[in-house]
Amino acid sequence: MTTQAMLPESTGSTPSTDPATVVPHLRGPASPWRVLTRAVATIWSNKKARLGLVVLGVFVLVAVFAPLIAPYGASVNGFGRNQPGSSAHWFGTTAAGEDVVSQVVFGARVSVLVGFIAGTLSTLVAVLVGLSWGYVRGPVADVINFIVNLFLVIPGLPLMIVVAAYLRNGGLPIIILVVVLTGWAWGARVLRSQTQSLRGRDFVTAAQFAGEGSWRIVFREILPNMTSLIAGSFFGAATAAILAEAGLSFLGVGDTTTVSWGSMLFWAQNSNAILTGQWVLLFAPGLCIALLATSLTLINFGVDGLSNPRLREGAGR
Amino acid sequence: MSLLEVTDLSVVYEPHGAEPTYAVRNASFALERGEFVGLVGESGSGKSTLGFAITRLSKAPARISGGCILFDGRDIAGIEAEELRRQRQGGFAMVLQSGMNALNPVRSIRNHFGDIFAAHGHVPRDKRRARARELVEKVELPASVLDRYPGELSGGMRQRVSIALALSLEPQLMVFDEPTTALDVLVQHAVMNTIRDLQRAENFTALLVSHDLGVVLESTSRVMVMHDGEIVEDAPAAQILHAPQHEYTRMLLSHYADPRAEVVELPGLAVRGATIETSGGSVAVPSGGRAGRLAHSAIVVDDVTKLYPPPRRGEDPVTAVDHVSFTLEPGQAMALVGASGSGKSTIAKLVTGVERPTSGSVRFGDDRVETLKRRGLRDLRREMQMVFQDPYSALNPLNTVEYTLTRPVVNYSALRGVDARRRVLELLTTVGLTPVEQFAAKLPHQLSGGQRQRVVIARALACDPQVLIADEPVSMLDVSLRAGVLALLDDLRVQFGVSMLYITHDLLSARLVTDHIMVLNRGRVVESGVTAQVLRFPKDAYTVELLDAIPQPARAGGAA
Numbered sequence: 001m002t003t004q005a006m007l008p009e010s011t012g013s014t015p016s017t018d019p020a021t022v023v024p025h026l027r028g029p030a031s032p033w034r035v036l037t038r039a040v041a042t043i044w045s046n047k048k049a050r051l052g053l054v055v056l057g058v059f060v061l062v063a064v065f066a067p068l069i070a071p072y073g074a075s076v077n078g079f080g081r082n083q084p085g086s087s088a089h090w091f092g093t094t095a096a097g098e099d100v101v102s103q104v105v106f107g108a109r110v111s112v113l114v115g116f117i118a119g120t121l122s123t124l125v126a127v128l129v130g131l132s133w134g135y136v137r138g139p140v141a142d143v144i145n146f147i148v149n150l151f152l153v154i155p156g157l158p159l160m161i162v163v164a165a166y167l168r169n170g171g172l173p174i175i176i177l178v179v180v181l182t183g184w185a186w187g188a189r190v191l192r193s194q195t196q197s198l199r200g201r202d203f204v205t206a207a208q209f210a211g212e213g214s215w216r217i218v219f220r221e222i223l224p225n226m227t228s229l230i231a232g233s234f235f236g237a238a239t240a241a242i243l244a245e246a247g248l249s250f251l252g253v254g255d256t257t258t259v260s261w262g263s264m265l266f267w268a269q270n271s272n273a274i275l276t277g278q279w280v281l282l283f284a285p286g287l288c289i290a291l292l293a294t295s296l297t298l299i300n301f302g303v304d305g306l307s308n309p310r311l312r313e314g315a316g317r
Numbered sequence: 318m319s320l321l322e323v324t325d326l327s328v329v330y331e332p333h334g335a336e337p338t339y340a341v342r343n344a345s346f347a348l349e350r351g352e353f354v355g356l357v358g359e360s361g362s363g364k365s366t367l368g369f370a371i372t373r374l375s376k377a378p379a380r381i382s383g384g385c386i387l388f389d390g391r392d393i394a395g396i397e398a399e400e401l402r403r404q405r406q407g408g409f410a411m412v413l414q415s416g417m418n419a420l421n422p423v424r425s426i427r428n429h430f431g432d433i434f435a436a437h438g439h440v441p442r443d444k445r446r447a448r449a450r451e452l453v454e455k456v457e458l459p460a461s462v463l464d465r466y467p468g469e470l471s472g473g474m475r476q477r478v479s480i481a482l483a484l485s486l487e488p489q490l491m492v493f494d495e496p497t498t499a500l501d502v503l504v505q506h507a508v509m510n511t512i513r514d515l516q517r518a519e520n521f522t523a524l525l526v527s528h529d530l531g532v533v534l535e536s537t538s539r540v541m542v543m544h545d546g547e548i549v550e551d552a553p554a555a556q557i558l559h560a561p562q563h564e565y566t567r568m569l570l571s572h573y574a575d576p577r578a579e580v581v582e583l584p585g586l587a588v589r590g591a592t593i594e595t596s597g598g599s600v601a602v603p604s605g606g607r608a609g610r611l612a613h614s615a616i617v618v619d620d621v622t623k624l625y626p627p628p629r630r631g632e633d634p635v636t637a638v639d640h641v642s643f644t645l646e647p648g649q650a651m652a653l654v655g656a657s658g659s660g661k662s663t664i665a666k667l668v669t670g671v672e673r674p675t676s677g678s679v680r681f682g683d684d685r686v687e688t689l690k691r692r693g694l695r696d697l698r699r700e701m702q703m704v705f706q707d708p709y710s711a712l713n714p715l716n717t718v719e720y721t722l723t724r725p726v727v728n729y730s731a732l733r734g735v736d737a738r739r740r741v742l743e744l745l746t747t748v749g750l751t752p753v754e755q756f757a758a759k760l761p762h763q764l765s766g767g768q769r770q771r772v773v774i775a776r777a778l779a780c781d782p783q784v785l786i787a788d789e790p791v792s793m794l795d796v797s798l799r800a801g802v803l804a805l806l807d808d809l810r811v812q813f814g815v816s817m818l819y820i821t822h823d824l825l826s827a828r829l830v831t832d833h834i835m836v837l838n839r840g841r842v843v844e845s846g847v848t849a850q851v852l853r854f855p856k857d858a859y860t861v862e863l864l865d866a867i868p869q870p871a872r873a874g875g876a877a
Contacts, residue, residue: 211728
């Protein structure tokens with residue numbers, strides 16, 4: 001890892017007497033791209049996380065190229081109803097006469113989309129709240145503490161159901177909003193405690209002595225030191241978002257006309273798929289949800305090693 | 318036959334996805350029964366790795382890659398875990414540097430002893446109480462500590478407990494890995510005395526691993542010096558002191574001096590030592606033409622007291638600083654010395670406006686520091702900068718040296734872009750980090766401790782301050798690097814005419830770089846005056862105690 005940090009243009013090689021002529025602009029701590037590639041390489045070096053990345057990659061590819069992969073459209077319902085598996089319809093058809101394989105393939109789009117957007121948004125909220133909360137002191141911190149605690153004690157699923165039912169048929173954006181609303185508090189609390197421990201470090205005091213403003217200290221000095229925690233928080237939030245979306249759709253409070261793994265389960269349940277022997281209707285989307293969630297959890301194992309070289313070395317034993 | 322015979326031992330670190338590093342190379346030595354041997358080296362010399370290897374405590378990624386360790390006639394380099402566990406009773410034990418943190422916080426001290434007795438079954442059940450009591454008394458602790466929990470004991474007491482725990486297995490060989498490094502100066506001295514007495518009384522074989530040649534020479538009869546993974550010298554203590562063979566040993570020795578001596582010299586600081594002598598004689602403000610701008614504001618601390626809220630409900634508040642007054646004249650260098658808890662760092666916080674005094678006032682020029690708000694503090698910091706104790710945590714690990722140095726330049730001056738960059742490179746030249754272009758692009762982990770501390774100093778100088786507050790700037794550095802950093806601080810002070818408040822527990826460095834000194838004990842000033850005067854003719858018992866606690870290689874010479 002360390003060698004990569006040394007790679008960028010070795011300024012010493014430019015034989016120049018006038019310092020003004022070399023690299024006039026400032027180099028940041030490390031470009032985002034380099035941070036990203038290094039992060040992926042670190043995660044890749046962990047066996048469990050590698051498996052997770054592969055599974056996640058497959059799902060993302062399926063979601064992106066769904067129209068090419070799926071044999072039929074997602075809501076094309078011109079086929080016979082409740083047909084068992086055959087060469088034309090591998091997993092059979094639903095009670096409404098749709099092809100199950102195509103639905104599973106298109107369903108990946110919703111889950112992956114919700115996972116990434118809701119995961120990103122709730123991580124973003126968690127980072128903003130957690131870092132400023134960890135850095136400020138006094139009454140403001142108490143107010144934030146109260147609000148975060150409020151969101152932590154509210155039981156997530158009932159709140160989701162109430163909000164989703166209230167804003168019925170708002171489609172995907174509403175589901176994402178609900179998931180973000182209920183999912184950011186835990187991450188904020190974790191990031192806050194890390195911020196508090198980092199703000200006691202000398203380099204933060206040193207930045208104050210260097211005349212830096214609070215915002216710059218929080219987001220330029222402290223934030224980059226929490227990369228692994230934020231990445232971990234993202235994968236956790238994305239998993240929660242995927243499961244929440246599936247749960248809401250399964251309960252029928254989402255938009256039941258969208259084809260997602262959750263709504264497939266909802267319709268399968270409605271048409272008593274188990275009783276008619278079409279267990280694949282429940283099994284296929286259920287397994288996909290489980291696999292996607294598992295892949296994200298597996299990636300989280302590798303994230304632990306991002307900023308902790310000890311764990312990285314311990315893995316060799 | 319020797320108790321321990323190590324032949325051609327090599328230890329290699331094989332971290333995941335990185336080049337293997339040979340920490341110990343072909344080490345060969347023997348320990349006779351009842352011998353007290355020292356193992357000295359600077360950080361990265363492989364001394365701890367060797368200590369861990371001979372007690373078979375090496376953990377991945379470290380691996381014994383070759384050689385054999387004959388303990389009492391049998392090779393322990395390759396024995397299995399269970400056999401090794403049994404071997405620990407009556408075999409070899411180790412006391413760790415952070416041994417005080419090795420105790421389980423939720424179990425009483427008696428439980429710790431009980432666990433060991435139960436695991437090895439070498440003490441009959443009915444005698445365990447008596448044995449535990451006997452052991453803690455050996456390390457000069459009252460028997461009452463047995464019923465207490467680690468959190469209720471001080472660092473020194475916990476380290477004594479861990480020594481007693483190591484003793485409970487009646488080892489033939491004890492390895493002490495920096496047993497006092499994490500302790501306060503005065504406590505260090507007391508714990509070392511205990512270890513010496515114990516070794517003499519119990520007559521076990523002991524290996525003392527330390528970075529401090531002074532401590533080792535004071536205690537041991539034979540010393541092995543380690544450098545870059547190799548044992549470069551192995552000789553009786555007296556010979557190491559009076560006739561060191563290896564150049565590295567000579568270099569280490571040259572960094573010890575007695576702060577009480579008439580003339581104190583360290584490599585690179587010799588001239589300064591002589592200057593102190595002249596200014597000490599005349600008891601005057603240091604003279605000398607200053608090339609740079611003169612610091613023009615004095616820091617006046619007037620009858621300052623700082624109370625911290627009580628640690629537990631119902632107890633008295635903690636008095637960190639107790640009615641302290643002093644004046645730091647422009648261009649002066651003053652040392653604040655004392656053991657930990659003496660309030661010296663609190664004074665630094667009060668002077669820099671990080672904390673506010675409970676009563677009294679701190680004035681800098683026309684400003685009352687304790688009343689400053691955010692903007693005022695910023696202006697204060699333009700003139701007053703800090704050099705931090707720990708160079709490993711004072712630099713953001715993700716920022717390049719250039720970025721770290723550019724920030725204060727941009728924040729406190731009108732320089733931008735190319736001009737700011739030129740100023741950064743100039744700063745790097747000032748602190749001697751050349752070639753500057755290369756150092757500017759480096760990240761902290763690519764620098765050594767001494768280089769990092771130079772970056773920290775450069776950052777403090779970036780806004781051309783009037784005052785430097787140096788909080789133990791060399792205590793985390795290896796002996797051989799200290800003189801360089803101290804010389805740099807001193808040169809800069811004279812060159813730029815800044816005043817300096819130098820906070821330390823190390824009286825030798827205080828003697829070398831300051832003109833005036835204040836000795837603090839429990840928040841009170843017990844003695845103050847011209848540095849050379851105070852250290853040569855101390856009046857207060859506490860100052861004498863601090864002076865006595867400094868390891869003196871020469872004392873070993875007398876004993877041997």
